[in-house]
């Protein structure tokens with residue numbers, strides 16, 4: 001046994017030495033990139049370039065390593081290289097252990113500084129004021145729809161969207177003891193309670209449901225009180241040493257949440273991008289149809305259409321529209337120029353690489 005393993009492990013050691021050498025060669029080049037950027041005051045984090053690197057390695061990957069795994073490794077390599085230029089600070093809806101934190105690491109890797117915030121408002125404030133270089137905020141969930149507070153703040157603040165992240169959201173029911181004995185209250189963020197309502201109605205119809213600021217906060221509360229159960233990610237459960245009563249209790253097994261990376265960075269085209277807009281039209285027949293006509297004329301596909309009341313006391317709405325392509329793509333630019341003329345309100349929230 002050992003005789004057979006020895007030469008294989010020797011091979012791995014030799015390969016690791018080469019990998020280590022190559023990683024440091026890459027890091028030195030990244031440092032040089034950092035110096036060039038510092039001279040020109042160019043931004044350190046370049047989401048379009050990172051998206052291209054990740055798409056490239058997955059495309060070229062000969063296997064047997066899986067494409068996703070290769071991307072995860074390169075995400076961390078780039079994060080480590082980027083941190084030699086500058087460690088970016090990213091604000092998110094904390095505490096740690098939330099899905100927002102998972103989204104942060106999926107976008108930036110782990111060589112960053114994190115700034116957990118108590119509310120979505122605070123994430124926007126940190127990103128707007130520059131306390132953080134970027135913020136990560138939830139935009140929509142595949143079962144529950146839009147996160148309204150985020151939509152309102154995207155409209156109201158000067159931040160732009162520089163990237164998007166989509167993550168699978170699996171909720172677990174967890175307690176201090178790992179059982180539901182003596183549990184009187186189930187705590188979670190209101191979105192998580194909504195995403196697990198069929199399960200809760202079926203199994204725990206008489207247990208009180210209490211909405212708290214985040215699932216991470218629910219996990220913290222459960223860790224201090226055996227009469228409280230939390231719905232949260234298993235990551236949060238591990239952090240607060242909770243026992244799993246039941247894993248994957250979300251009603252939709254394919255439940256996903258999409259997050260926006262916000263800040264002041266206008267991302268360049270990556271070759272596969274989305275553009276987010278907010279629009280409004282005068283309240284008259286055919287106005288929405290006319291508003292969107294230029295998209296069809298110029299062959300721009302719409303990937304999302306969401307409305308929010310304008311909250312000015314009349315039946316008027318803001319429309320949140322995502323389209324395929326980048327504002328610098330000629331056909332998108334032409335479509336948006338025409339669309340702007342039909343709109344009573346027009347704001348480009350940003351163009352950014354499509355999430356992996």
Ligand SMILES: C=C(O[C@@H]1C=C(C(=O)O)C=C[C@H]1O)C(=O)O
Pocket residue numbers: 030033044045046047049050053077078079081082085
């Ligand atoms: C090295 C660069 O800086 C950062 C690090 C990258 C990398 O390690 O590949 C890519 C983009 C930037 O976020 C660069 O801009 O090329």
